[in-house]
Amino acid sequence: MEEVKQTKHKTHRWLIALAFVGLVFLSAGIVFLILALQTDFHIVSFRATRDVAYKSDYQPDPGEVCFGNLFYCDHVDFKADGDVNVEELGDYKVTFTFAHDDKTLSLEQNVSVKDLVPPVITIDDDNIAICAEDKVSKFKFSSIDDYDGDITDKATISYKAPNVEIVSTDQAGNRSTKTAPAATKDTTPPTITLNGSDKYTSPYGTPYNDAGAIATDNCDNEIEVKVDGTVNPFATGDYAITYTATDQAGNTATATRTVTVSTKIPQPTGNVIYLTFDDGPSEHTFRLLDVLKKHDVKATFFVIGHGSDEAIRRAYQEGHSIGLHTSSHTYSKIYQSESAFYADLDLIKDRVKRITGYTSTLLRFPGGSSNTVSRSYNRGIMSRLVRSATQKGYTYFDWNVSSGDAGGAKTADQVYNNVVSTLKKGNSIVLQHDTQGYSVDAVERIIEYGKANGYTFARLEPGFWGAHHGVNN
Ligand code: ZN
16 A cells, blocks of 8 residues: 555645646747748848949948748838948948838948049050169059059059069059060160251341250160251251261161251241330340240341440340441431441341341331331432342331330330230230340340240241231331
8 A cells, every 4th residue: 555655645745847848838839830920021131331333323221120930020111311422431320221111220330432443554555665774774664543543653563483473552442464575685775855946047148056856765765966067157948957866775767857958948827926125235135035045035236336246146146136227326427328227237247147147138117118217318318228228138027016115115114015905916026125234124024924925936048928018208
């Protein structure tokens, strides 16, 4: 009896334990079921940070969010808030809002617009050579970045036989590499570029100053240009000036300029200012020559029998035209008779010839061809002089722009205003006197005005248009 009772007691205890375990499982199951059936948002995939390429086509992308429970989950559409400017590098905040029934979920994403594209290297030269000391020849290539722009200058070039390697890295650190084969021997000659045209007409009797040439080379930095050939300004015809340049590797280039010495110079076209200075030289002439030289402007000097020979020599050597204005410039003397005029003109012609070697045929009558003062010395002399001067081979010049420096203008400002306010379309022959210091003072501003307003400057030549006045005597 005692034994049975004990067995019964044992079984009872097992049942209790089993029931307890069952209860635990049941409770856990219920809790699980409650949780599993509970509906809410579920983030399937979401990136809190996202990189977007500069200028790319940006579309908001929050990843995937669904709404549901363990057994089913429906995709939820989003609303994106926050602007992303792909044209500007930087960080942008975008808030994504998901709504389902009356529940909402907000997620914030940091979008970084970045330069993610490496530069594009292009080689435009199939003639890359290795120069002395294993240096690579200058060759044409470019490195263009979508954000930085042209970064060709920042590229590094190295020689890794038998190739040249270009490495270019943009500011964002995107790197490109490009290689090209290089020749071990430089066979490219220098390039010679002439200053000015390869055909030049040099006025008869005027010293020829060659404008020179520049040589560039794919290897060498400085290449000397050797100039050969001479021009005789007193013999008309064609002359060849030859330019030679040789690089370190021994490649030689040559170029030629044809210089034609001619008595017939074609008149320049367009709006041209001919600065002319009468009655010199004087103590102001050197200062005037300095200004003309500084601005590379050629002018015309109608000289008389006074002043320094050196001023005339320098004007001539620096490429200005030297014209004749009689030696004495004394009206009562020169307009007495035609023979008196030419005798006086010969004196200044001989002086110019003695100083420069040049026989000038450029003439300006004192007082101009329209002067009336000559009438009191010889009636009709101007009419006869303009005819005979032309027959003797002179080209005489009057003016169509007056500075007024022989009359009303007494300051540089007045001279400047008189000249620039009366400049003409086409040819402007300007009358000034380099014996007047204030008139010389106005020249630099006149040049600057002319150059800024589309005018060119030239010297007068035989045969040019002369702005002839009406003859009054
Ligand atoms: Zn004069």
